[in-house]
Amino acid sequence: MNQLPTNHAFPTHNAIGELIRHLFPGGAVYINGFLTIASLLLLVSILPVFLIWLERKVAAHFQARLGPMRVGYHGLLQSTADGLKLIFKEVLKPEGADTFVFFLAPTLPATATFLVMTILPFDRHLQVADPAGGVVYALGVSSLSILGILLAGWASNNKYSLLGAMRSGAQMISFEISLALIMLLIVMLTGTASLREIVLSQNGTILDWWIFKLPFLGLIAFVMYMISSTAELNRAPFDISEAESELTGGFATEYSGISFAMFFFAEFVNMFVSAGLATTFFLGGFLAPQIGIGAIDAAFNFIPGFIWFFLKTFLVIFLYMWFRWTFPRVRVDQLMYLEWKMLLPANLVLLMSSGFFLAMGWIL
C-alpha cells in the first residue's frame, strides 16, 4: 500500500479532471471542485427518484402486481411526477410549532447523506475527497440525520411525532454502536481508515473481498452489517419510528410538500449510501469480480469500475427491499433486545475472534 500517492485530498485524476487541468491550468482547482460538487448534487437529485420507482416496482412484483405502469415506460416517470406534485404542494406548519426548528430539521438528513457521499469511492479516481479517517467521518456525519429526525419530531408540536422521533433516536443511536464495531473490524483487518484504501486492500480474486477473505467471519460480519444498517436506515422490518398503524407516520406526520419530500428523498439516498458503504467494506467496491479464469477476468476488467460499484450497490439495495417485503415489523422492546443482547455481544466476540484469526494468520 506504500505505492499509493501520498496526497489523497482530491483523487480526481480522471479524464475530465485532466482535460480541465490542461485547458485552464490556473483555475482548475476551482473548476474541478465545482464540477465534483455539481455532479454529486445531480446524482443526489436523480437517485431518490429512481430508487422510489425501483422500490415500488420491487414491492409490486413481490406481491404479484405490476406497480406503476401508466407514466412513461413501465411507470419510469411516475416518481418524477410525484416529486413535482410534492414540490408544488403547499407547505403547512402546525399551530404552535417552532418555525425555525421546523424548517431546519428536514434539511439535516439530506445534508448528512450528501456529506457521506463525498467520500464514497465510485471508481479508482472518482471520489470527491479521501480523508485518512474516512470511516470516522462517515460515522460522525451520519449522526446529523438522527439530529434532523429528533428535531423534526419535537418541532412538529405533536405527540405522535415526538414519540416517533424518540423511538427513532434511541434506535439509531443503539444500532450505530454495532455499525461502528463492524466498521472497526474492517479497519482492523485492512489497517487503514481511508475508504479508497479499504477497497484497494481487496484487490485480487473474489475470495480477497472481505466478505469471503475471513473464513465464515466475514460473511457473519456482512449479515450483521445488513441488519444494523437496515435498523439505522429506519427501514422495515425496523421502521418503528414511522409505524403507520401505531404512530400515523412518526416524526414526519406534520410535514407536507417539499419538507416531507426532503425527508423522503434523504431516506432513499441514505439507503444508497449505506449500500455503497457495504459494497466498499465487503464487496470490493469498484473492483471487478475476478474468478481466476483469464478470458472472463479480462472481459470483466474491461467494464469500468464505477459500473461495478453501481451494480454491487444496487444488489445490496435490492437486498434491503427484499427484507422489507419479507419480514414483519418488530416491536420496540424486541428491537432493543436484538441490539443490546444479541448484536452487541456477538459483535464483541466477532471482533475478538477476528483479531485472533488475524494474529494467527488464518486469512484466505
Next chain:
Amino acid sequence: MMSDLLFYGLVTTLVLLSLLAVSLPNLLHGAIALIGSFFATAALYIMLQLEFVALSQIMLYIGGIIIFMLIIILLTSGLGQENRYMVKGRRRAAGAGVSALLLIGLLLTISQPSETLQKATLRAAPVTMDDIGFRLMATNKNGFIIPFEIISILLLVALVGAVVIARRDNGQEQES
C-alpha cells in the same frame, strides 16, 4: 489570502454561534447554535491540518454528546417557553472585568515572540492519523500505550456493563 479570508469567516461564525448558544432564551435553539459552533471548530482544526482532531470533534461532539443533550432537552417539560433571567448590573460588570483580564493576559502571552511556542507549532503542524496511532501504541518513553489500554478497557467495561444491565432488567421482569 484565500485561507486568511476563510479563517476570519470561520472565526466570526464561531464567535457568533457561541454567543448565541449561551444567550438564546430557548434551550433548544441554544443547542442548535452549539452544533454550528462545533462544526466551525472542526473546520478550524482542518485548516490547522489536524484532520484526526477534526474528525473526532465531529464524531464525539456532534455524533454523541449533542444527541444525548438533545434527548435530555426534549424529555424536559416546558421547553417551548422562552426562559429569560435578568442578570444584575453588578454581576454583569464583574463578568466583563474577569473576561477583559483574561483577554489581556492571553493577548500579552501570545503576542510575545517565544521560541518554544514557535518550535512546538512547527513540530505539531501536520499530524496524520498514522502518527497518532503509532504514538498511542508505542511502548517507548514517548508512547501512550498504558493510558490507551486503560481507557480501552474502561470503554469495554462500559459496553459489557450495558449488556449486563439490560440482562438483569429482563430477569427481574420474568421473576415478578
